[in-house]
Every structure is written in C-alpha cells, then in structure tokens.
Amino acid sequence: MLKRLANPDVAKAAANIVWLGLERLTQIAVAIAISGLLARYFGPDVFGKWQYANTLLLVLAPITWVCGAEILVPTIVHRPPSELGVVLGSAFVLRMTVSALALAATWIGIAAGATDPLVGAMLAGLAVTMLFREPFIGVINSWLQSMTYSKPQLMTSIATALVKAGLVYLFVRVAIAPAGFGWLWAAEAAVIGGVLVLYYMRRHGGTLGWRVERPLLRHFASAGTVFWAGLICMYLFLKLDRLMLERAISFADLGRYSAAQQINENWIALGLMLAQTIAPAFVYRVQDLRHLLRNVRRLIVLAAALMAVGASVLDLLASFIITRVFGPDYEGAISIFRWCVWLSVPAGVEAIGNLVVLKYQAKYVLLAKWVLALAVAFAVNLVAIPRIGSYGALAGLAAGYLAAAAVNLYYIRLKLQLRT
Template sequence: MLRRIAHPDIAKAAANIVWLGLERLTQIVVAIAIAGLLARYFGPEVFGKWQYANTLLLVLAPITWVCGAEILVPTIVRRGESDLGAVLGSAFVLRLTVSALALAATWAGVAAGLTDPIVGAMLAALAVTMLFREPFIGVVNSWLQSLTYSKPQLVTSMMTALGKLALVYLFVRMAVTAPRFAWLWALEAAVIGVVLLIYYARRHGGRLGWRVEPALLRHFASAGAVFWVGLICMYLFLKLDRLMLERAISFADLGRYSAAQQINENWIALALMLAQTIAPAFVYRVQERAQVMRNVARLMLFAAALMIGGALVLDALGSIIITRVFGPNFADAIPIFRWCVWLSVPAGVEAIGNLVLLKYQAKFVLLTKWLLALAVAFVVNLLAIPRIGAYGALVGLAAGYCAAVAVNLYYIRLKLRP
C-alpha cells in the first residue's frame, strides 16, 4: 500500500485532487453567493431571464470546442515535449477561428431580435467568454492536464472567482442594471486566459513557441469533428430541460427551477472535473485492458459513493440552502432541488465510464450515446412537462443520463472484457 501511495503518478493525482477539491469548493461557495445576490437583487422574473441567457451560452459554447481535450490531451501525451509548440499552436488557431465566428453569429442573432431584449443584452456580454475560454484557457489547461498538474489553472480560477464575487457585490450596491453584470464573466475569462499564457511562457523560457503545423491543423479539424458534434449534443441534452421549460412556464418559475439546478450543477461539475484530472494517470496511460477495467470499476464505485453522500447532505439541507441563499420568493424551488440533487449519481458514474470512450477514441459511440440521451430526454420532456411541469424536466434528465450510462457500460463490456 505504501509503495502504491509513493508511486509518482498516484502522488501527482492525489495532489491534483486536493487542489481540485479546494477549487471546486471555492467555485461552489462563490456560485451560491453570487446566485443568492443576483436572485434577491433581480427578483424571480429577471433572474429567470439571467439563467436563460446562461443556458443559451452553454448551448452555444460547445461550438467552440472543436479539437477538444479528448483529442488534445492524448495527442500531447503521445507526441511529447518536442512537438508541444506545434500541437498547442495548431489547436489555438483552430479554436480561436471557430470562437470568433461563434461570437459574431451570437451577436448577429441578438441584433436580429431573436431573444427577449434583456436576455439578448445579457447574452451579448456573456458570449465574449467564448473568445477566451477555449482558445486561451482550454489550450493551456489541456497541457496542464497532460502533466496531471492543474494547480496553476485551479489557483487562478479560485482567485478570479473571489474577485468576481466582490465585483458582483459592488455592482449590487451600486444598483447596476442587470445586463451589465454579464461583463464580469467576460472579464474573468480574459484574466484567467492571460495569467495562464504568462505561466506557460515562463515555463518555456519566456516565450510561447507555438506554431501552426498545417497537417496537424487538418488532423484536429477532422479527427475532432465527431467528438465535437457529440459534445454539442451532450450540452444540448444538459440544457434541454430549460430550453423546453421556457416555452411552458413563466420566466419567474423558470428562475426558481434554475435556482435549484444551479446549485446541483456545481456539485455535478465535481464529478466531471474529477474524471478529467485522474484520466491521464489511471486511464489514458494504462495499456493493459484488464487494469483499465479494474481502474474504471473502482473509479465508478468511488464516484457513485461520493455523489450519493453529497446528494444525501444536499437533500437534507435543501430547505435551508434555498431559503438562505435565494430568499423566500424562491421557496417553490425547494422540492425541485431535493429531487434534482439525485441526478448527480448517474452523472458521476457516466463521467467515469466516458473516459474509456475517450481513451480508445470511440468517437462514433460517443456521438451515438449523446444523440440517444438527447432523443430520450426530448421525448420524455415532450410527454412529461405538460403534465407535471418542472418535475417532467427532471424525469427527462434522469432518463437521458440512464441511456448514456447504459451505452457506456455496453461499450466497456465489449472493449475490456477478458
């Protein structure tokens, strides 16, 4: 046991998980504090519009994820330090081009009046984050993930999150109009991107050394295309509940539903980040299929236990959390919150199983999985939302997650069985 703990990969992963836990705890506290400030300041209706603008952003953002981490991290690990400049430079140019086009298309849609005016003003500012998240933050973070050393990104994210909280509080005290709050998210993304670029340059002799390799650029654009479409389907599935509820309930009720989901999604994000930080050491670099199977099985059990424990605590404290954070106007969100926290269990198990698909680059399986989850959730939402409202959207999410987990387990059984 002591020899295992002393193994460098395990030691690095353990340190990474500690920083991950601190960062996730900071983000959860900050997100809850900001949500509480905005909910009380905006009121249910405007808060519903704020949440809907964020939903639209999270549906649009995956467009910028061409050549995602599932392609980039294994490529960095495989090609090594000598080709790092070409790998990161090619990924950066591709992502920056797509992000700029996505931002321009979003602004064009807002200018054309495709959304509620307040939602559009919020979205126009929030969309600027796309220009920094993937080209700058995403590229450097993929390099850090390949080293199983995410501390620089995590520390920067913690500091900027606390700074954003302070500015949100200041804006509330100054009675700033609702759309202007969105520019704080754009500022946060820009600061993180600049800090990570400076860190990378300092680790490489004071310069980036990035260059574009045409063959690699074409490879990233083509090899990542199926993964890219799959990720778009995944995030559309994750936000389908709010997209469909927006047409069935008022913005005030959507604000209450989104308040419950926002806290839950911060908790679910822990499973996703946990999977990302342990993937290189325990899945991507392991060659024996039997060992991969053992590692994945243990990680699934660990994720399930972690999510169940968290769901029990959040369920028990649901009333206190909602009323203390969002205020009495959001009391109707309490029963929704108590149900939605249990979605973290299939979400955590799915995140671990998904690592096997990424390791073996099973891009068509991944695409099929999220298309199936999206289709299942859409059908269930279509039938359940008119009958039971917001609870129907939770049933749709649960059904979609179960479909995704089933596909993961089926692929793992075929790929890794003795």
C-alpha cells in the same frame, strides 16, 4: 497504501484531486453566494432571464469546442515534448477562428431580435467568454491535464471566483443594470486566460513558442468533427430542460427552477473534473486490459459513492440553502433542488465510463450515446413537462443520464471485460 502513494503518478493525481476539491468547494460557495445576490437583486422574473441567457451561452459554447480535450490531451501525451508548441499552436488557431465566428453569429442574432431584449443584452457580454475559454484556457488546461497537474488553473479559478463574488456584491450595491453583469463574466475569463498564458511562458523560457502546422491543423479539424458533434449533443441535452421549460412556464418559475439547478450543476461538475484530472494517469496511460478494467470499476464505485454522499448532504440542507440564500420568493425551488441533486449519481458514473470511450477514441460511440440521451430526454420532456412541469424536466434529465451511462457500460463490457 504507502507504496501506492510513493508511485509518482498516484501522488501527482492525489495532489491534483486535493486542489480540485478546493476549487470545487470554492466554486460551489461562490455560486451559492452570487446566485443569492442576483436572485434577490433581480427578482424571480429577471433572474429567470439571466439564467436563460446563461443557458443559451452554454448551448452555443460547444460550437467552439472543435479539437476538444479528448483529442488534444491524448495527442500531447503521445507526442514528443519537442512538438508541444506545434500541437498547442495548431489547436489555438483552430479554436480562436471558430470562437470568433461563433461570437459574431451570436451578436448578429441578438441584433436581429432573436431573443427577449433583456436576455439578448445579458448574452452579449456573456458570449465574449467564448473568445477566452477554449482558445486560451482550454488549450493550456489540456497541457496541464496531460501532466496530471491542474494546480495553476485551479488556483487561478479560485482567486478569480472570489474576486468576481466581491465585484458582484459591489455591482448590486451600486445598482448596476442587469445587462452589465455579463461583462463581468467576460472579464473573469480574460483574466484566467491571461494568467495561464503567462504561466505557460514562464515554464518555456519566456515565450509561447506556438506555431501552426497545416497538416496537424487539418487533422484536428477532421479528427475532432464527430467528437465535436457529440459534445454539442451532450450540452444540448444538459440544457434541454431549460430550453423546453422556457416555452411552458413563466420566466419567474424558470428562475426558481434554475436557482436549484445552478447549485446542482456546480456539484455535478465535480464528477466531470474528477474524471478529467485522473484520466491521464489511471486510464489513458494504462495499456493492460485487466489493470484498466480494475481501475475503471474502482473509479465508478468511487464516483457513485462520492456523489451519493454529497447528494445526501445537499438534500438535507435544501430548505436551508434555498430559503437563506435565495429568499422567500424562491421557496418553490426547495423540492426541485431535493430531486435534482440525485442526478449527480448517474452523472458521475457516466463521466467515469466515458473515459474508456475517450481513451479508445470511439467517436461514433460518443456521438451515438449523446444523440440517444438527447432523444430520450426530449421524448420524456415532451410528455412529462406539460403534465408535471419542472419535475418532468428532471425526469427527462434522469432518463437521458441513465441512457448515456448504459451505453458506456455496454461499451466497456465489449471492449474490456470480454477481452480479459
């Protein structure tokens, strides 16, 4: 163990995981606190609309993910340091252009009355986060991931999350209109983006040094297209439950369902961030197939065990969390929460298996996987939601995760196990 910790990659990844854990714990605590405040302040009906506005944002946001981390991080790792400014600058210009177009299209849709008026008013502020998340935060975070050093981003996220929680409490105390809360999320994204830009400049002589190279810009736009489509399908799958439930249940019931899922999704995000932070050291840089297969097997077991332990704890605390945080109007969310936390196990296994797909840039495998997961979830939802309501949506998510994990495991068997 001491020899392994002496390895620079292992030590760096271990430190990264510690900060990741602190950030996730902070985000989970803040999410619970903010959800409780808003749920009590809004009431189930308006809280359901707030959650639906967030769902629409998370369906729209992947549009801005052209040239995602699965393209950008390996490119940074394999290019010489002298080309870092060209790589980041080209990615930034591409992402900013797409993000600005996506924001404009969202505002036009809201103005045209494509959503419930209150949902649209909430979404108008939330959508501004698209200008900061991928062009600024996403690009610089990819650079940090390539060094297995996410501490600056994680520390900034911890600080802004705590400040946001305080401001939400203040907004509730002074009775700010529900639509005004979306702009607070936009301000948070702007602050994180600004801090990361300043940190990058401090590490590079006080200047960004970003520049655009047209061939690389075209490469990012074309090479990431299939991955981009796959990620859009992935996030559509992750939010399909709420999109289909919105037409089958009331906004109040959707608010209760979303209260359970919001906390659960923060927990599931731990598996995704764990995969992202260890990918460069334990997957992307490993060339020996036997070594890589051994790493992947261990990581899958670790992810499954971590998620199972966490799900067990959350399951036991479900009644306490829902009744104490959200209040008596949300008791219907208790049983939903107890079921949905176990989705974290297949989600964690899928996230680790997905690293092999990303390492070998198997873009058509990624696309096929999420198209399959989306199709399976849609079919299950179509049958189950009219019969068992919210539990049918959970069944659709479970079926989709299992389908995606199965594709990953089959690809790993073909790519690694049969070649060793």
